[in-house]
Each structure stands twice: as structure tokens, then as C-alpha cells.
Amino acid sequence: MNADPTRLLAREMAARLRTGETTARALAEAHLDAAERQNHALNAWLVIDRDGALRQADAADAVLAGARRDGPGALAALHPLLGIPVGLKDLISVEGGQCTAGSRILEGYRAPYDAHIVERLRDVGAVFLGKTNMDEFAMGSSNEYSAFGPVSNPWDLDTVPGGSSGGSAAAVAAHHVPLSLGTDTGGSIRQPASLCGIVGMKPTYGRVSRYGIVAFASSLDQIGPFARDARDAAALLHAVAGRDARDSTSAPVPVEDELLHLPESDDEAVAWLRGRRFGLPREYFVAGMDPDVERRIHESVAFLVDAGATVEDVSLPHTDYGLATYYIVAPAEASANLARYDGVRYGLSRRLEGGDFIADYLATRGEGFGAEVKRRVMLGTYALSAGYYDAFYVKAQKVRTLIKRDFDEVFASGIDALVAPTSASVAFRFGARMTDPVSMYLSDACTLPVNMAGLPGVSIPCGLSEGMPVGLQLIGPAWSELMLFRAARAFEGLTAAATWRNLEPAQLAEADDAAGPTPAERAAALAAAR
């Protein structure tokens, strides 16, 4: 047994809390220590809330002590996330705390209320370790667009963790927390999960209430879990999913309790695959794809076939139009959502002498927003402006219909789920995609069609390419999260003996070096050498 509690899965921690082998305070301290020790090298956290986390941990320990007095029934009835440390992307409101969304324009802002998902996690007694780094307003695929510095990938500290939920993914990969939450508008959970070698799910649009979350593109944004395995991720989704009257887009669809009871035995998990039909969308194997990543995906497909599933070639013919469609719809919605940052009611405020309110807006927004946010607000404003609305925005919404129909037709033909790469490459070096915005946008080519169609998708680790994690993406019909997690759990069962399953991130130990370079310094050194 490993003595370091940060190496346990969330459910293993939960079991030890119940037997009394550990306490929520001990778990919180071990994770806080790891996060504090390594944040210099990783920059995954914008806030590490030691005092708040220990208070919540003590409250969880009191609940555990009460249940222990009341007997085994009371202990068994406790929620699996009681006393478990969780990381929250810094666009999730926690009352009284910061919520920067990675932007200077929200520096100093204090959230006046808890997000719905924060209320839910409080109710079950989870422990909030802190707020994680992210691309500004969730716009980015590398976390390099954070106003508070880039994040290092624990597998190679000179590479990005992906984005926009880069801090949430790196923190889970680095064992600073067993669980974290992120948001996914075009791939911002799945792509960093893939690059960091962990599990990350974007649920169906409407599955999780977004009340209290900073909005980016409201017809696409969805909240979802990161974890180190499928069962832990499913448990976190179960805790936060479901209808909330304060988000009118959250759907009144039942959340299955089976999410808490995915098979424990590998054999039982694998047996589920017999007779399942998977589709392999040929458009997801694009020119320029890393051939070694492609090999890992095909090996994964072979495992599924060996276990009795069928995998058929399918076509999603409008995939290639996804990028252009996404980069019209998402910036258009963002330009409207970000109009609220006016320097009047909250956030950064510049009031110039002379009393010209337009000049105040220009100064506030010009100073508060970073380069990528400005680019997207410009694109969105242009796409919605008079004379271009039909040519760009309406056209993109029509193509969105075609993209969604592609998926509908494949699932209507009897395919249970699609199997695809999450990302066409492994984690890339700092700066590699910073000079050409389109090269950064292409990072999400395999994930953003799923958002356009509102579908759930999960990225799970499926091996390494030259020492860096590769993610396998499973995509299902709307509301099929349970099925996707069953498939993910089955894949874990199939690969349980693989060497790569039990590796620590290759450079995690180096992140202990408090005198070493920060991610920003690494990025600067790489830029200077280029």
C-alpha cells in the first residue's frame, strides 16, 4: 500500500475515511502540501485556500465521526465525495472568493454567491482546495492565454497542459487533487485531459447547471469532471448534474444513480463490451495527425474488437466545416456575453478625465482583455455586424445543423458510440502555436464538432507516444454519459495490465524544485531559443 494519500483514487480515499484509516484533515493537508510545494513549477493554481479547505475538512471529519457513532448503516449512507479534495476552475463562483476567469478584467472581483455546482458539492461535504488556472475566459487550447501565466504539463514541464481547463487537468495529473471541475466549450475539458493523461468528460449540453459560471459561448458551454479514472469522474458528474431552476438551459433529465456503481471488477466491466457497436469516423484521422497518436487509437480499437465489440468505419461528412462554424458561432456569442464587462458594475474600471463614457469603455476593455479575447470579440462583433450577419452567423448556424445531423444519422443507424482521437497530437511546447491563431484553433478540431451538436464526449488515457499521454475520445448520443462511462470503464479493464497505466507523470518529481524555472520562465527561454 502506498503511504502517500495523494496517490489514492477518490473512492479509495472515501473507503479509508470510513474505516478511520485517514481523516479528511489528513487528506486535505497532504494535498495542500503537494499543491503548495509544486505550484512554483506548475502554476496550476491561482488560489490555494488552505484555511478554507481545512475548515471544510474538519466539518467532514465531524460528519464522519457522527456516522461512525451511528453505526455501519450511517457510514454507508455518506456521500462518496464527503471529505474529498476538489479543484475548481477559476470561472466557478465560490461566495466571497475570487473568480477571475483568467482575466485581468475580473481581478479583485469577489463572487457574491455560490455557483449551483458549488452548492451541490458543499451539500455532499467535498473539500475545495482552491481555484485552478485557465485560458482567459476559457478561450484557448494551451492555457498560455491566462493573464496569470502559463501552466506546465507534469509529463514534460516545457509543454502545455492543454486548455482552456489546463490548471484543472494538470492539478489532477499531478496528484494535487483526485478530482476537479472544468468547462468545455470546444474541447476545454477533453483536450487537456488527453494531454495530461487523465479522464475528462464534457457532458450533454444542459446536463449541468451553469448558474454561477462565467459565460463564454452560451449555446456551447458545459461543465464537466476531471479524474484519474472513469469511476471517480462518474461520481463527480453524479454529484453536480441535474436540473436547476436558475439555469433555464439545464434539462429536467434524470441523472442515473448507476453512475456511482460502475463495475468494480475488470472482467465485469469488459463483458459489457460484447455486442456493442462503435463507429470510427474517418474524418477524425486528419492529414497532419501525429502518426504515433493514430497508432495508439487503432491499437485501442483492436482491444475493443478483441473484447467482442464491433467497430465500423463511419463518416461524419461535415466534420471539416466544424472549425469555421465554431469560430463564427463561439466568438459571436462571446462578443455578446463579454459586453457586460463595462467597468461600471464590477471588475476593472477606468474612468478618464473628461467624462466620455465611450472612452471609459475603450480604456477599461482595452486594458482588461488579453490578445486572444480581443481577437474573438473582434471576430464575433464582425460576424454579427450589419451586412455580415447572414453571410457569417446565419450561415454558420445552418452548417451547425448539418454537423448535428451527421451525428444523429450515425447514432440512428445503431452505432452506440464513436471512437476517435481527442487531439491529433500530444502536448506541444510552449509557444509552438502562439504565433498563428489558426494553428491553435486546430488543436480542437476533433472535439469542437461535439459541442456544436451538444453531445457528451469523454477523453480517456490510451497509452503514450514518445513518453507523452494520448487520449481516446468516446462520443455518444445526448444523455448517454452513463454508457460512455461504462465504455471508458471497460477500456480501463482491457488495459489494466498495461505498463503506462501505472506511470507517474514523467517530470512530476522535478516540479518539487522550488528554485527551478516557473512555466513563464520556461516559455520565455523556449521563445528566446526559437
Place this chain on the structure above:
Amino acid sequence: MAGLSRSDVEHVAHLARLGMTTAELDRLEGQLNHILEQYMKLAELDTDAIPPTAQTIELENILRDDVATPSLPASAVLGNAPAREGDFVIVPPILGGDAG
């Protein structure tokens, strides 16, 4: 769908209320045009008969009961305002000083 000229970029920046330096505008002009070239791909598709999709889960309007429920106290709502007077937010003048 011609490209964006420099004055187009400045016009859009003003519409978006984004103050930018000359260097930022220079950079954006090239970048935005490169991105707009990617948009041109959509012209390949005939979408005349295709309805637009604005949202993906076919939820109908959801009405709630017309009952008053507690809301946040004014102090919490106004706590982040950069300039306040009592329970009011001080906003910049929008009607041009003396001319009213």
C-alpha cells in the same frame, strides 16, 4: 466576403468597445484576415434549404410559478461596484455634461 481593411478593423474595434494600440491593430489586421479565409470554406456548402440551429437540446420554454423568492442583499450585489454612493452605482455621464 472581401477581406478586412485597416479602417474596417478600427471600425469593428470601436463597435466592440476595445481600445487598442497601433501595434495591436496591425497584428489583428493580418490575423483576422487569415481567420476569415478559413470561414470561406463554408461557402462550399449549399445551405438554402437548411434551417439554422441555435440550440441543440430541444427544450421548450420553461415557465416558473410567479412567486417572489429571496434575492441577494443589495450590499452583496453592489459590493463589486467600482464607484458607489449608498445603494447606487455611480455611472459615467452619458448625456454630455452641461448640454444635458
